[in-house]
Each structure stands twice: as structure tokens, then as C-alpha cells.
Amino acid sequence: MTDTPVCVLGLGLIGGSLMRAAQAAGRDVFGYNRSLDGVAAARLDGFDATATLDQALARAAESDAVIVLAVPMPALPVMLEHIRRVAPDCALTDVTSVKGAVLREVEAHGLRSRFVGGHPMTGTAHSGWAAGSQELFAGTAWVVSVDDDVDALVFADVMNLALDCRAFVVPARSDEHDAAAAAISHLPHLLAEALAVTAGDVPLAFALAAGSFRDGTRVAATAPELVRAMCEANSEELLATLDRTLGLLTQARNHLAAHTSVADLVDAGHAARIRYDSFSRPDILHVTVGAENWREELAAAGRAGGVIRSALPVRGNRG
Amino acid sequence: MTDTPVCVLGLGLIGGSLMRAAQAAGRDVFGYNRSLDGVAAARLDGFDATATLDQALARAAESDAVIVLAVPMPALPVMLEHIRRVAPDCALTDVTSVKGAVLREVEAHGLRSRFVGGHPMTGTAHSGWAAGSQELFAGTAWVVSVDDDVDALVFADVMNLALDCRAFVVPARSDEHDAAAAAISHLPHLLAEALAVTAGDVPLAFALAAGSFRDGTRVAATAPELVRAMCEANSEELLATLDRTLGLLTQARNHLAAHTSVADLVDAGHAARIRYDSFSRPDILHVTVGAENWREELAAAGRAGGVIRSALPVRGNRG
Numbered sequence: 280m281t282d283t284p285v286c287v288l289g290l291g292l293i294g295g296s297l298m299r300a301a302q303a304a305g306r307d308v309f310g311y312n313r314s315l316d317g318v319a320a321a322r323l324d325g326f327d328a329t330a331t332l333d334q335a336l337a338r339a340a341e342s343d344a345v346i347v348l349a350v351p352m353p354a355l356p357v358m359l360e361h362i363r364r365v366a367p368d369c370a371l372t373d374v375t376s377v378k379g380a381v382l383r384e385v386e387a388h389g390l391r392s393r394f395v396g397g398h399p400m401t402g403t404a405h406s407g408w409a410a411g412s413q414e415l416f417a418g419t420a421w422v423v424s425v426d427d428d429v430d431a432l433v434f435a436d437v438m439n440l441a442l443d444c445r446a447f448v449v450p451a452r453s454d455e456h457d458a459a460a461a462a463i464s465h466l467p468h469l470l471a472e473a474l475a476v477t478a479g480d481v482p483l484a485f486a487l488a489a490g491s492f493r494d495g496t497r498v499a500a501t502a503p504e505l506v507r508a509m510c511e512a513n514s515e516e517l518l519a520t521l522d523r524t525l526g527l528l529t530q531a532r533n534h535l536a537a538h539t540s541v542a543d544l545v546d547a548g549h550a551a552r553i554r555y556d557s558f559s560r561p562d563i564l565h566v567t568v569g570a571e572n573w574r575e576e577l578a579a580a581g582r583a584g585g586v587i588r589s590a591l592p593v594r595g596n597r598g
Numbered sequence: 599m600t601d602t603p604v605c606v607l608g609l610g611l612i613g614g615s616l617m618r619a620a621q622a623a624g625r626d627v628f629g630y631n632r633s634l635d636g637v638a639a640a641r642l643d644g645f646d647a648t649a650t651l652d653q654a655l656a657r658a659a660e661s662d663a664v665i666v667l668a669v670p671m672p673a674l675p676v677m678l679e680h681i682r683r684v685a686p687d688c689a690l691t692d693v694t695s696v697k698g699a700v701l702r703e704v705e706a707h708g709l710r711s712r713f714v715g716g717h718p719m720t721g722t723a724h725s726g727w728a729a730g731s732q733e734l735f736a737g738t739a740w741v742v743s744v745d746d747d748v749d750a751l752v753f754a755d756v757m758n759l760a761l762d763c764r765a766f767v768v769p770a771r772s773d774e775h776d777a778a779a780a781a782i783s784h785l786p787h788l789l790a791e792a793l794a795v796t797a798g799d800v801p802l803a804f805a806l807a808a809g810s811f812r813d814g815t816r817v818a819a820t821a822p823e824l825v826r827a828m829c830e831a832n833s834e835e836l837l838a839t840l841d842r843t844l845g846l847l848t849q850a851r852n853h854l855a856a857h858t859s860v861a862d863l864v865d866a867g868h869a870a871r872i873r874y875d876s877f878s879r880p881d882i883l884h885v886t887v888g889a890e891n892w893r894e895e896l897a898a899a900g901r902a903g904g905v906i907r908s909a910l911p912v913r914g915n916r917g
Contacts, residue, residue, distance in 0.1 A: 400806060400808050401808075419808070420805075420806060420808070422806065449805055449806065451802055451805075451806075455801060455802045456802065456806070458800055458801075458802070458803075459797075459800055459801070459802040459803040459805070459806045460806065461800075462796055462797040462800040462803045462811075463797050463800075463803050463804075463806055463807040463808070463810065463811040464806075464808075464810045464811070466793060466796065466797075467793060467810040467811055467813075467814035468810065468864075469847065469850055469860070469863065469864075470789045470792075470793060470814060470847075471814065471867065471871075472846075472863050472864050472866070472867025472868070473789075473843045473846040473847050473850075473863060473867065474785060474786060474789060474843065474867075475866075475867040475868075475870035475871040475874070476846055476863070476866045476867050476870050477781055477785065477839050477842045477843045477846065478778075478781040478782050478785075478839075478870070478874075479869075479870030479873060479874070480842070481777055481778055481780075481781040481782075481839065482774060482777075482778070482901050483770055483774045483775065483777070483778040483900065483901050484777075484778040484781045484782050485782075485873070485874050485877045485903065486739075486768055486770075486778070486877075486879075486900060486901065486902075486903050487719055487739060487741065487768060487770075487775070487778045487779065487782055487783075488782045488874060488877075489719045489720070489738065489739065489782070489783075490721075490816075490817075491782065491783045491786040491787065491790075491817050492781075492782040492783070492786055492874075494786075494813045494814070494816050494817065495786035495789060495790065495813070495814060495817070496867075496870075496871050496874070497813050498809075498810050498813065498814070499867045499868055499870070499871035500868070500871050500872065500875065501868070502868075503861070503864045503865050503868045506864045506868075507859060507860055507861055507864050510854070510860050510864070511854075511857075511859065511860065514854040514855075514857060517854055518851065518854045518855055520796050520797075520800065521847065521850070521851050521854065522851065523796045523799070524792045524793065524796045524847075525844065525847055525848065525851065527791075527792040527795055527796065528788065528789075528792050528840065528843075528844055528847075529844065531788055531792075531840070532837065532840050532841065532844060535829070535830075535833040535836055535837045535840065536833075536837055538830075538833060540826060540830065541788070541826055541829050541830060542822070542826055544788065544791050544792060544795065545787075545788075545791050545822045545825045545826050545829070546822050547791070547794075547795045547798075548790065548791025548792065548793075548794040548795050548815075548818045548822075549791070549794075549818055549819070549820070549821075549822045549825075550798075551794035551795050551797070551798030551815075551818070552790075552794040552815050552818035552819050553819065554798060554804070555794070555797075555798070555804050555807060555811075555815070556819070558804045558805075558807075560805075581802065581805060582801050582802050582805065583805075584804065584805050
């Protein structure tokens with residue numbers, strides 16, 4: 280349990296849900312939103328929201344709140360500029376789907392020592408305050424960064440926030456997170472788009488489309504701006520996984536052209552999916568945040584499928 | 599309504615479900631299965647099954663049953679050999695996912711005049727008698743072939759069987775079916791396999807995998823033999839759609855490498871998926887099976903999304 284107040288910047292689907300979930304957990308929560316509509320909607324639901332950024336940040340600085348960046352990537356530099364000026368000592372996290380690019384922005388603004396990145400792996404096809412729910416994070420994964428230099432107390436603040444929102448925490452390095460996100464989220468989006476376009480040009484295809492096509496193209500219904508933003512923000516990692524997939528598909532293509540078997544790809548794909556189905560999620564229990572090698576131990580545990588379901592003990596290492 | 603008995607060859611997922619559904623509709627149904635285990639399981643559930651092929655076929659010939667080929671492609675030649683010898687005058691259909699290859703086998707055995715191909719667009723990840731259900735076809739598409747030379751009465755037999763199983767019928771030419779099936783079924787399988795393999799090699803990927811990955815790889819859990827069989831049997835059409843997808847993905851790859859936008863693919867994919875979501879399925883009502891140009895009219899209606907939900911009138915043309 281912790282009493283750290285929470286300052287949420289951006290009250291869209293994720294920020295708005297986080298505000299609700301943290302308040303439901305008994306936290307003191309307040310937030311900022313750029314549009315007055317969003318502020319009015321949050322207030323109407325009984326939440327403490329303002330459209331004046333520096334006012335929210337001044338309060339965060341006074342109350343030693345943890346600040347959550349819940350704005351889209353393009354809005355990040357402006358937020359960080361204000362934070363550096365008004366609340367540079369607050370613990371800082373984010374909820375963005377690409378961690379490397381955020382880390383570079385945070386570093387460029389001199390705030391890296393107080394920052395621990397986060398990525399709640401949840402969402403819906405809708406957006407905005409109204410789409411939010413205090414249940415959005417319940418039972419879902421929330422990645423919390425364990426890069427080489429993260430501060431133990433800030434990590435603990437972010438871990439506790441995620442647990443208060445009823446998520447479980449997956450500790451991961453930012454670079455590994457981005458490589459994994461490319462493979463399990465950004466690549467599937469590109470494959471879904473390509474499948475939809477290909478089938479859309481074949482007469483009778485939509486008339487026959489069933490489960491394989493519906494599942495394979497479901498994420499193509501996501502707003503194109505969001506898909507572009509996440510793919511382009513993670514272009515380097517996405518490029519590597521896309522090239523791997525192109526290699527596999529080109530081999531299969533050559534087998535089909537030569538009337539030889541596509542067994543290599545099909546057997547390997549089946550085996551990988553079966554491994555995924557039996558992937559286990561053991562609880563991480565025996566790591567003390569801030570103890571020697573705690574970051575490496577958490578990264579290794581997360582890589583192996585481990586998750587934090589209740590708060591780990593913390594040994595402070597703050598300045 | 600029709601009283602034509604049904605002889606099902608092969609009591610796996612599809613054949614076994616068809617047997618249950620046709621019997622539930624009041625049909626006289628009997629079947630053959632190669633393995634004694636399958637026969638015993640069907641009998642235990644109260645169905646009329648034998649492991650002696652010629653016995654089932656002799657009964658089909660006597661009762662003028664419609665014979666359903668529900669065996670895997672490799673078993674087709676042996677079945678057709680027996681049918682030519684024992685029950686050459688029975689109406690004949692199949693439930694195979696590739697129509698051109700089946701048509702060529704049937705023709706090679708001199709049975710084309712009594713054959714109308716079928717393809718129920720349904721399934722589960724499981725197989726065998728035990729996986730079957732009389733509900734498997736309810737509310738799903740069942741393609742029935744309208745190639746240039748199909749017999750109106752055989753077409754009517756197959757249409758009525760599909761409707762009795764509570765499917766709706768999509769009339770389609772075999773060649774158009776195979777091109778569409780490549781795009782909406784075989785290609786999604788290959789993409790799912792490639793995605794599973796790619797992600798399987800990335801540390802942390804399974805730990806973070808959520809909806810996009812699960813949906814995108816769901817069909818990779820299908821038995822590899824089935825995936826190979828359908829892809830390899832439809833290699834020509836699959837090659838064409840796979841090349842189109844490889845072209846789209848390679849363009850996106852080049853944009854990522856050049857740090858330019860992937861908007862072309864993402865916008866087109868989103869537009870295609872949205873078109874699919876609003877694709878309408880009007881009832882085909884005003885065609886008489888066996889009337890002038892009935893095959894061309896049904897093929898055009900099916901291509902436009904039309905489906906047969908209740909039996910069309912039939913004008914007999916049986917020799």
C-alpha cells in the first residue's frame with residue numbers, strides 16, 4: 280500500500296481509466312487534459328481535473344505525486360518541458376506503447392533519473408474519457424521498465440500504481456519491450472492490413488470470408504493514425520521482425536512455386552503457437568527492489584514469463 | 599424438404615457433424631469410416647456406421663442416396679474408384695476446402711456428371727468424430743459449385759443437404775472459390791504461421807502477447823497436416839495472393855527503412871476491413887435451378903454476396 284498521490288496528464292482512454300482505477304483504490308488523484316470537453320466530462324463524473332497544465336504540475340510538486348504521461352507521443356515534448364520547469368523532482372512514468380522513443384525524449388529533457396517507463400497492455404477500439412473504465416487494467420499485463428539506471432523508489436511507485444489498478448506487472452528492459460512489441464503487436468497490425476487489402480481485391484473473397492479472415496484482419500479495424508503512429512515510432516525493431524517474416528513467407532512462396540512442401544513453415548508455426556499456449560506465468564516473489572542486481576533479476580524473470588502480482592519489498596536508493 | 603438419404607464417407611469433424619445435423623433434420627443417414635475407432639464412436643452415439651466401404655456404397659446405390667466425400671484429399675482416389683464400381687449413379691458431393699483439385703480427381707474417375715462440389719466454411723481447431731456437433735454448420739456459409747456443366751437435380755440435392763444442416767448456401771464457380779479461399783483462408787494460415795515463428799524467436803514476446811498476437815496466430819493451432827494439405831492443393835491460387843501480400847509488405851518495409859510513412863498500407867487495409875464489415879448478404883430468391891442461365895445467374899449473385907437461405911425452386915434436367 281502507498282499513499283503517493285497521482286497526477287495524470289491526458290484523460291483519454293488510458294489516462295481516464297487510470298484516474299478512475301487509482302481513485303477506486305483510495306489514491307488522491309488529479310489530472311490535466313488539454314481539451315475543455317475532456318475536463319468537463321471528468322468533473323461531471325466527480326473527478327478532479329483541470330485544463331491548466333502548470334496548475335496540475337504545481338500541485339504534483341507540492342504533494343510529491345507520481346506524474347503519469349498519458350498523452351500521445353507528439354504531445355510529449357511540451358509536457359516534459361513543463362515538468363522540467365514546474366515539477367522536476369516528481370516520480371515520472373508513462374503509458375506509451377513504444378518505450379525507446381519515450382526514453383530518448385525524457386533524456387533529452389534531463390528527466391531520466393526520475394523516470395520509469397510503463398506500458399499497460401490493454402485497450403479497446405474506442406478512445407476518450409467516456410470510453411474509460413476503472414476495470415480496464417484488471418487482470419492485464421502492465422510493463423514497467425527495469426533499464427540499467429532506473430531508481431528503485433520510482434520503480435516501486437510505478438509498480439504500486441499498476442497493482443492498485445489491478446494489473447499485474449511485467450518487468451522488462453525498454454529495448455526488449457520494443458522488440459517484443461514489434462513482434463506481437465506492430466507486426467500483426469501490418470499483416471492484418473496486408474491481408475485485408477489482398478482479399479479486398481479478390482471477387483467472392485468477402486462473400487466467403489469466415490473465422491480465419493475475421494481473426495486475421497480484426498486489428499485492421501483500428502484507427503489508421505494509431506497504427507501508423509505505433510509502427511513508425513518503433514520502425515527499427517519492426518523492420519527487423521518484418522524482414523524475418525518476409526523471409527519465412529518468401530521461402531514458402533518458393534516452395535509453392537516449385538510444388539514442394541510448405542511443411543517447414545507450417546510445422547514451425549504450429550510448434551511456436553503450441554509453445555505459446557503452454558507459456559506459464561509464475562509469480563515473481565523473491566526479489567527485493569533496490570537490492571544488488573535487482574534490475575537484472577527482474578528483467579530475467581520477466582523474460583521467462585514471470586509477473587509481479589503483489590508488491591515486492593523495496594530497499595530505498597533515492598539520492 | 600427432401601427425403602434423399604445421405605451416405606457420409608469419412609466421419610471426422612466435418613463428416614461426423616454432417617451426419618449428426620442431417621439426422622437431426624430427419625434424414626436417413628448412414629456412413630463409412632476407415633478406422634474402427636471412429637465407427638465405434640459413431641455407433642455408441644446411436645449412428646449407423648460401418649468400416650466396410652462397399653457395404654455403405656451398395657446401400658447408397660439401392661436407396662439412391664446422395665454420397666458425401668468427407669475424407670482428406672489423399673484418400674479421394676480410392677473412394678472414387680469404389681464409387682465408380684458400386685454406386686456410379688448416386689448424386690455426389692464433397693466437403694473439401696479446395697474445389698479445382700477435387701473436380702479434376704472426380705473427372706479422372708468419370709464421375710463428373712453426377713458431381714456437385716461443396717465446401718462448408720466452418721470448422722474448429724479439433725478433429726475426429728468426438729469433435730463434431732450437429733450445430734457446426736448452423737448460420738455458416740456452405741459453398742455449392744455452379745460450374746458450367748453441373749446437373750440441376752444434383753445441385754438441388756446438395757443445396758437441400760446444406761440447408762438441412764442449417765447452413766446458408768453460397769453458389770460459386772470452383773475456380774472463383776479457390777481464388778477466394780486462397781485469399782481468405784490459406785493466406786491467413788501462412789501469415790499466422792509466419793507470425794508465430796517470428797514472435798517465438800523474440801525473447802519476452804510470449805510474455806507480452808495479447809489480443810493482436812492471439813488473434814493473428816489462432817489458426818496456427820490447426821493441425822499442420824491439414825494446413826499443408828489445403829495450401830499445397832491450392833498452390834497456384836495461393837501463390838498469386840501470397841505474392842500480392844509480399845509486395846504490399848515489402849513496400850511497407852521499404853518505407854520503414856527509409857523512415858517514411860506506412861500510411862499507404864495502413865489506410866488501404868483499414869478501408870478494406872471497413873468495407874468487409876459492411877458487406878451485405880442479400881437472399882437469393884428469384885432463380886429457378888435448371889432454368890435457362892441458372893448457373894451464370896447464381897454465380898453472379900454469389901459473387902455479389904447473395905446467399906440461399908431457403909430452397910430455390912428446381913426444374914429437373916436429369917438425363
